[in-house]
Amino acid sequence: MTIRRRTVHSGGLPLAVFEEGDPANQTVLLVHGYPDTHVVWDDIAADLAVDHHVVRYDVRGAGESGVPADRSGYRLELLGADLFAVADAVSPDRPVHVVAHDWGSVQSWEAVTAPAAERRIASYTTMSGPSLDHLGFWMRERFRRPTPRHLRQLLVQGVHSWYITAFHLPFLAPATWRLWLARAWPRVLRDLEAVTPRPGHPQPTLRQDAVRGIELYRANMRPTLRRPRERPTEVPVQLVTLARDHYVSEFLSEGLERWVPRLTRRTVNATHWSALLEKGPVVADLVRDFTARVEAGQDHAPPESGQLVVITGGGSGIGRATALAFAEQGSRVVVGDLDLASAERTAHLCALVGGRGHAYPLDVSDGAAMDAFAQQVAAEHGVPDVLVNNAGIGHSGTFLQTTEKEWQRVLDVNLWGVIHGCRAFGTLMTERGEGGHIVNLASAAAYLPSKVLAAYATSKAAVLMLSDCLRAELAPAGIGVSAICPGIVNTNITRTSTFSGLTADQQAAKQEKVSKMYARRGFPPEKVAAEIVRAVRTGKAVVPVTFEAKAARLLGRLSPGLLRRAARLDVG
Known part of the structure; x- marks a missing residue:
């Protein structure tokens, strides 16, 4: 020119x-x-x-x-x-x-x-x-x-x-x-x-x-x-x-x-x-x-101002608590969940506490669906500043008990769901060039071996390592990555968890027993949400949340052999 x-x-x-x-x-x-x-x-x-x-x-x-x-x-x-x-x-x-x-x-x-x-x-x-x-x-x-x-x-x-x-x-x-x-x-x-x-x-x-x-x-x-x-x-x-x-x-x-x-x-x-x-x-x-x-006369207080946060699995539990924690700070929150009605309820609650909420149906295990979701969010709200890959499922069973179908289901949601989210939204954040933050929900099980959590612990350990690798890759783009490792938290994941080798009646009884145990522990999802918000603010890489999560991480560093021996014990 x-x-x-x-x-x-x-x-x-x-x-x-x-x-x-x-x-x-x-x-x-x-x-x-x-x-x-x-x-x-x-x-x-x-x-x-x-x-x-x-x-x-x-x-x-x-x-x-x-x-x-x-x-x-x-x-x-x-x-x-x-x-x-x-x-x-x-x-x-x-x-x-x-x-x-x-x-x-x-x-x-x-x-x-x-x-x-x-x-x-x-x-x-x-x-x-x-x-x-x-x-x-x-x-x-x-x-x-x-x-x-x-x-x-x-x-x-x-x-x-x-x-x-x-x-x-x-x-x-x-x-x-x-x-x-x-x-x-x-x-x-x-x-x-x-x-x-x-x-x-x-x-x-x-x-x-x-x-x-x-x-x-x-x-x-x-x-x-x-x-x-x-x-x-x-x-x-x-x-x-x-x-x-x-x-x-x-x-x-x-x-x-x-x-x-x-x-x-x-x-x-x-x-x-x-x-x-x-x-x-x-x-x-x-x-x-x-x-x-x-x-156009729209420079002052545009209708879609404030930090944009995307949360998968935001219809309940830690996802909902995290959505509300960000909304209380005035953030715009996009909630994706397989259960659209639950996501809509979370979006409504976000509006009540001072933010703005938007709900979308989302199956995180479907890569094409995640890509389409990311493009829709970008078109309707902009590129998010924060992504929280929270969606996950629970499963208990030894390695030999866990079927190929059960392995596939756990990995599809807990690992591939995080991979799909990181890829779809990480690409958008990188192309925008304004930085951002990705939060991946791992678990204390990521570094706490257990013979009855073969598939679940493997999926969460993979999320923890994925977060470390992604953190190094995205650092030059100003995008932080945090892995959150809760322990026993009182959410409804226990009521939807599955167990290998049990009949339908035995499954229901086991879910009820585990739910009562988690309820007695009494650690609320709001405390995990507070740690997620803090991790985004401080850029902390790995965040063990509960006492048992912190103790297991420390013990794993001081005496990993002791953790391995403890994994052999029978648990309920």
């Missing part, structure tokens, strides 16, 4: 402006950060130009634009005025959608929070660059109330922002750029930023303007943070948090709703620069979706 160049003058400086796409379409204005130029947007600009009028410009002091005479020429008010000058030149009759990164975001906040900014700026998508005024108030609040959490945040961000202090040192910072960083930059991108150089792929250009750009920090950081201004905005803002950002911590946006009532939060599994240089299609899709919703 042809790139058209023009020059726009602002504050006595020429700004190099680059346009592509049809000017009749909505205008998206891309603002780069430090030490970049407009080239850093190449991938995203090419993607958006298909259906947008895309405009980029080299900010003052960078690339082909003019250079201020002294430090005062880098002040935020001048940088904000530059944005308005470019917007007025390229889209005089319609507000523009601004997308910015790093220092591009910092200076764009200056324009976005200007009085009546909503008349010229239709929306703002910001990545890795807070408003310095908002940051100033954020710091004041933490120094005023120095709780352990606040002190930790200040310490962590201080470590991440070491370079800002270095940039204020006279002579040293420019000399460091000239002598070392310019040569080391490709290695920084490869090793720290996970950016793989490839032919034709844009890279930040480090020339003399990288040294000059240090004045951005010197002209604005200390003055603004010392005396922050009240800077609210009515512009719809999409905050894209980069999950692996080495410089801007996600907690810097805490309380941002105070200044931005029309705020949408999104997360991309990317480092500071890989978001632009490796995840261009993902970012472009976020911008495209947000601008479309803004143009």
Whole structure:
């Protein structure tokens, strides 16, 4: 696509402006950060130009634009005025959608929070660059109330922002750029930023303007943070948090709703620069979706907001308790179950506790059905943030007693059901590129051998190992995997469990006996659900839940031979 160049003058400086796409379409204005130029947007600009009028410009002091005479020429008010000058030149009759990164975001906040900014700026998508005024108030609040959490945040961000202090040192910072960083930059991108150089792929250009750009920090950081201004905005803002950002911590946006009532939060599994240089299609899709919703007047509190959680076997027991636990946090919950009526009941309960529930019939043992279910969920609700592979069945019997048909049934549900779910939804999560979490329900039986649980224990041990393998594979995509290992939990699985070598009457009697034993144990499924929610939040890999599950895991590490001898004992 042809790139058209023009020059726009602002504050006595020429700004190099680059346009592509049809000017009749909505205008998206891309603002780069430090030490970049407009080239850093190449991938995203090419993607958006298909259906947008895309405009980029080299900010003052960078690339082909003019250079201020002294430090005062880098002040935020001048940088904000530059944005308005470019917007007025390229889209005089319609507000523009601004997308910015790093220092591009910092200076764009200056324009976005200007009085009546909503008349010229239709929306703002910001990545890795807070408003310095908002940051100033954020710091004041933490120094005023120095709780352990606040002190930790200040310490962590201080470590991440070491370079800002270095940039204020006279002579040293420019000399460091000239002598070392310019040569080391490709290695920084490869090793720290996970950016793989490839032919034709844009890279930040480090020339003399990288040294000059240090004045951005010197002209604005200390003055603004010392005396922050009240800077609210009515512009719809999409905050894209980069999950692996080495410089801007996600907690810097805490309380941002105070200044931005029309705020949408999104997360991309990317480092500071890989978001632009490796995840261009993902970012472009976020911008495209947000601008479309803004143009349709649906940017604020969209009807389908909140974390999306998919739970298999959610019609009862641990699945239902988990659905309610997530719903209480405001999540959207999709429940799949072989018993549609039970799934619908769970969905209804989710709505009563503050979330939103949706029910679907689902046979997890059917791979094609799981694939169709995943596609339907994605089409109607979006790609889930969390998948809980909970559906399972119980079975008791020695190896020689268990028939081939019984083995097949147990493995089809307990193992293949998890495989089908991980494959169908893991693929969607990976393609989306925003991370996620998969929870697989294993069991203490996964590491606690028993001669009367041959098929069941084998299926759960396989789920535990599958989770370990999948965790390693999906880690680069920012997708966590947790295996939950309950012990004896009071659910209705005992009433549907089967037993090898028993008549129908004996089966019923055995189910009744085991159900009473589990009921006497009295461990509720809600406690397992709480551990599942916690595992998603913390990313814990393996979670034994009950006392016996924790004890068996510890004993298996300390004395596995003792567990093997105990497995020979006769159990009820």
